[in-house]
Amino acid sequence: MAATGETPSEPQLEPTDDQTPPAIELPEALRAELDLLVRKYPDRRAALIPALHRCQEELGGWISPRTMEACAAYFGLEPVDVYGVVSFYPMFRLRPPGEHVVGVCRNLSCDLRGAPEIVAKVCEITGAPAGGTSPDGRFSVELLECQGACASAPMLDLDGIYHENLSEEDVERILGGLA
Amino acid sequence: MSGWPTFLLERCKLAGSHRLDVARANGAYDVLAKLLKDGTPPAEVIAVVKESGLRGRGGAGFPTGLKWSFMPDPARDSRPRYLAVNADESEPGTCKDRVLMEQDPHGLLEGALIAAYAMRAEAAYVYVRGEYRTSYDRLQAAIDEARAAGLVGERILGSGFSCEIHMHKGAGAYICGEETGLMESLEGKRGHPRPKPPFPAGSGLWGSPTTVNNVESIFNVPFIVAHGAAWYRTMGSEKSPGNFLCGISGHVERPGVYEAPLGISARELLEDFAGGVWKGRALKAWIPGGSSTGLLPASLIDTPMDHDSLRDAGSMFGTGAMIVLDETACVVRASEILARFYDHESCGQCSQCREGTQWLHQIFARIERGQGMADDIDTIESLARGMAPAKTICALSDAAAIPALAVVRHFRAELEAHIEQGRCPLRSAGAVAAREGVPA
Numbered sequence: 001m002a003a004t005g006e007t008p009s010e011p012q013l014e015p016t017d018d019q020t021p022p023a024i025e026l027p028e029a030l031r032a033e034l035d036l037l038v039r040k041y042p043d044r045r046a047a048l049i050p051a052l053h054r055c056q057e058e059l060g061g062w063i064s065p066r067t068m069e070a071c072a073a074y075f076g077l078e079p080v081d082v083y084g085v086v087s088f089y090p091m092f093r094l095r096p097p098g099e100h101v102v103g104v105c106r107n108l109s110c111d112l113r114g115a116p117e118i119v120a121k122v123c124e125i126t127g128a129p130a131g132g133t134s135p136d137g138r139f140s141v142e143l144l145e146c147q148g149a150c151a152s153a154p155m156l157d158l159d160g161i162y163h164e165n166l167s168e169e170d171v172e173r174i175l176g177g178l179a
Numbered sequence: 180m181s182g183w184p185t186f187l188l189e190r191c192k193l194a195g196s197h198r199l200d201v202a203r204a205n206g207a208y209d210v211l212a213k214l215l216k217d218g219t220p221p222a223e224v225i226a227v228v229k230e231s232g233l234r235g236r237g238g239a240g241f242p243t244g245l246k247w248s249f250m251p252d253p254a255r256d257s258r259p260r261y262l263a264v265n266a267d268e269s270e271p272g273t274c275k276d277r278v279l280m281e282q283d284p285h286g287l288l289e290g291a292l293i294a295a296y297a298m299r300a301e302a303a304y305v306y307v308r309g310e311y312r313t314s315y316d317r318l319q320a321a322i323d324e325a326r327a328a329g330l331v332g333e334r335i336l337g338s339g340f341s342c343e344i345h346m347h348k349g350a351g352a353y354i355c356g357e358e359t360g361l362m363e364s365l366e367g368k369r370g371h372p373r374p375k376p377p378f379p380a381g382s383g384l385w386g387s388p389t390t391v392n393n394v395e396s397i398f399n400v401p402f403i404v405a406h407g408a409a410w411y412r413t414m415g416s417e418k419s420p421g422n423f424l425c426g427i428s429g430h431v432e433r434p435g436v437y438e439a440p441l442g443i444s445a446r447e448l449l450e451d452f453a454g455g456v457w458k459g460r461a462l463k464a465w466i467p468g469g470s471s472t473g474l475l476p477a478s479l480i481d482t483p484m485d486h487d488s489l490r491d492a493g494s495m496f497g498t499g500a501m502i503v504l505d506e507t508a509c510v511v512r513a514s515e516i517l518a519r520f521y522d523h524e525s526c527g528q529c530s531q532c533r534e535g536t537q538w539l540h541q542i543f544a545r546i547e548r549g550q551g552m553a554d555d556i557d558t559i560e561s562l563a564r565g566m567a568p569a570k571t572i573c574a575l576s577d578a579a580a581i582p583a584l585a586v587v588r589h590f591r592a593e594l595e596a597h598i599e600q601g602r603c604p605l606r607s608a609g610a611v612a613a614r615e616g617v618p619a
Contacts, residue, residue: 040345042259042385048367050348053309075367088369088526089350091309107271108470108516109428109502145353145520146271146470147310150428150500151435160312 026070030058034074045075048085052092061101062093090145098133098140100178102126103157106143109150114166118154119143121171125179139179183414185438186402187395187422191282197317199324202285208330210401211289214296215338224297228400230408232420236275237265237356237393238469238497239574240419240486243400249380250298250388261384262295262303263365263391266318267349267356269308271470271520272500275424276394278436280307280314283398284321288331288344290397293404295342298390302343306361309350319346353524357573358391360526371526372573395424415441419485423499427453430460430505441485441496448484448501460505464589468497470517471578473585474510494585509605510590511597514583515543521579532576535566539583551598556591559583 026034033054038047048071055067063086065079072079086092102122106115119130119141126139133140149155152164156171163174195201202208214224229244250260264287268276279287291303307315322344325331333341347365349355355364359373362384383389399421403411412420419441425448426436432454439448445467449455456462462477467484472495475482479492486496504513522540527533539562542555563580570576587594596604 040347043366045367046347046365049350049364053348053350084369085367089309089352091351106516107520108466108513109272109434111512111516112429112502112504112508113434145523146269146273148268148274148277148308150272150274150502151426152274153428153434157310162313 026055026074027058030054031074045077048075048077048082049089051075052082052086056092061097062095064096098128099138100126100159101140101142101157102128102175103142103144103147105145105147105149105153105155105157107146107150109146110153110155113153115154117168118156118166118171121168122156122175125172125175127179183422183440185422187398187424188278188282188436188438190286191278196282197284197321199285199321199328202283207283207285208289208325210405211292211296211330212336214293214404215336215340218338221297221299224293224404227408228297228403231403231411232408232418233396233399233403233411234419234486235393236395236399236423236498238270238471240496243392243396246380246390246392247294247298249378250390251380253299256388258387259302259385260298260300261387261389262291262298262300263358263361263384263389264291264303264305264397265356265358265361265391265393266305266307266311266314267361268311268394269353269356270498270500271517272426272428272466272502273469273498274426274428275436275498275500277311277314278424279394279398280311281317284314284318285325286401287318287394287398288321288325290400291344292331292335292342293400294390294392294397296340300342300390302345304345304347304365304384306347306349306355306365308355309348315346315348322346352526353520354526354573354575357575360573361391362389369526371528372575374572416483416485416487418487419496423484425452425484426498426500427503428500429503430457430508431455431503432457439484442483442488444481445484445501446480449480449503453501453503456503456505458505460507462503463506463508464504464510464513466502466504466582467494467499469500470502470520471495471574471581472497473581474504474513474589475585476589493588495581507605509547509603510586510593511543511547511603514586515540515547517582518543518579521575525575525579529571529576531566532571532579535562535576536579538562539579543583546594546597547603549597549600549602551594553598555598556587556594560587 034051038044059067068082069079072082104119126134128134128139128141130141149164154166155164190196190205225247233243234240295303331344352370354360355370357372360370364370379389415421422438422440428434437452464474466474467489475494482492489496518540522536525532525536563583567577567580
């Protein structure tokens, strides 16, 4: 959980490269999926967090203001309610990430087994600063809190897939093909 | 290192253990099928779980059967009833539920169905932390297989018992492992814990009677129902019966998740299971049950791993997740990391926690950097005493205060050395800079 950037700044709420007016509708296929999701719960809003996960996966790896507006419309909520939820949960991104996202756990069990060296190696290979995105936009590096891989530390998460029991050589092998 | 019965991880060892055919061929759903065939009264199931003495494995150690018995009588309360399985495993050091979910999802589903049968819940929600993709996918696949086989959904195995099981994905907030924070999150809100009372059994999910149980707690249930409370009590200690899953991490030769009876000595776990402290080094400190349980010095390594013994030793059993620090580890750095974690994870509702976690983080960080002030240790103690015990809506504040007080209690000299020398005495300045690599 918990991607923590090293130089926290206010989330960028206005996408600068997108001049199109807000779309209130979600893409049709996604909407159809959400229609199934809400049926799992006695109250529609309960599907909000799983729905935001699907939106983030399908709509650029982050939750843009327009996605928040579209979700608000879908769930019958105010956009600020959706923002309140999105901003509470570390897995939701308020800024677009790089093409690949590499998360490294730096909590205690991982730290004791060399997480700082893994972070340094990941930053070296990707050219991204810890908690930021590489200048070419290919990689974001997130520093994570405990991921439940304590007995197989250190670990990294590449685009949602765990890689565990890492050595620096493993990091080279895993990221080498992408960098 | 053996000589006691093991049962929790047995099926996990089989090839394809997550598939229904393999699981069923090895006993999965047999207990549920028998209950439904015999028409066992739900109250009898609650009674045997109560009698077994099973204590919740999510950290608090509350008796599971007793928790179940708080659910109101359905004859007098017509509201829908829910079970929530807490699979938001996020306590640093804890990685045991993941093994069960990935390797034996049907075992968990059977336990959830039996729990739902006992409490007459119409649906169960499995709240899995969002990062556990394999756990989520395996459980969802298991639910789909079980539903196709008539084991989940309407009229299970042709009986009058119906129960839906739904997967629910969290989004990375530690506080959602707290049962009322979990319920808020499951309702699609920020994971702010709710003041108690009302307790979940009175008013939980959507205002309905709800019980929240940890994955490992639920996983124990089919075994207890199959073999009885007396069998369960042959393992473990009188007040903490049964086996538990111990995740051992940090400076050990063989980190892993091991099954052992409660009451086993921490030394036996460390030496016989985990192969001892790595690289032939000496033990400095160990955290018995996840980051919220205060660390203990090497001299207490013979403490039995159970709720009462660890409480008497000044710590807690927690999630049974042991983190081991060797003689080269800096306990101030460890404290800084844990303080940073709680600072990050505080939901911010209660001022003691919101402010206290932030200050603990800052103070440990400056001590580790050699910028500690003469009265910092007193400040840590006074802050932590203002945060705990039980001064806030939930126990996160306590969880942050406890490790801070433990390090002052057992390693005051190391804190003082950092402050007096203006640096971490365990590492040269150059090594620190190289190791940090990134601003920490």
